[in-house]
Amino acid sequence: MRKRGQVQFLASWMLQTGPVPVSSPGWGHSTQLGFSLGAAMGAKLAAPEKLVVNVMGDAAFGMVGMDVETAVREQIPILTLLLNNSAMGNYERHIPIASERYGTKFLSGNYSQVARGLGAHSKRVEQPGEIVPALEEAIRATRDGKPALLEFITREEPDMAIG
Ligand SMILES: Cc1ncc(C[n+]2csc(CCOP(=O)(O)OP(=O)(O)O)c2C)c(N)n1
């Protein structure tokens, strides 16, 4: 499951080059930010034996993040990987004046705290050495029936080949 934006390009690359076979539902004509959270819950309900991973950005989480509560309440243990680059990546190309004058493309927030507040397992990952243990712990949490969210603090990619 992937949403739009820089996250989408990075996740596509990871899925194509990763060492482990994975499957990824296509998004068809859906491009709305945040749809992957609900779609991941649906996938997990359809295939509860699988590890279902939802990759999303900080702006996408801003659109739908409260639905983590649905996953907690209904015990749908998906794993969300949130890439927090504190921005709508490269979005100045779409809103140049608003970005320059008002910084409209920039965001802030501690989304792992939000997820924890909603009852999910969560961790904010700031150092590379924390990535693997955080993933292992989060996957264990999903196996115990708890939705998990890892918030990775990243930087905005300065330029991406977007058509
Ligand atoms: C509901 C909705 N509003 C606006 C857009 C347009 N849009 C596409 S990508 C994007 C910014 C995405 O930012 P973020 O989720 O933080 O991901 P990043 O590109 O920073 O990885 C926006 C606003 C959209 N796809 N869906």
Ligand SMILES: [Mg+2]
């Ligand atoms: Mg972002």
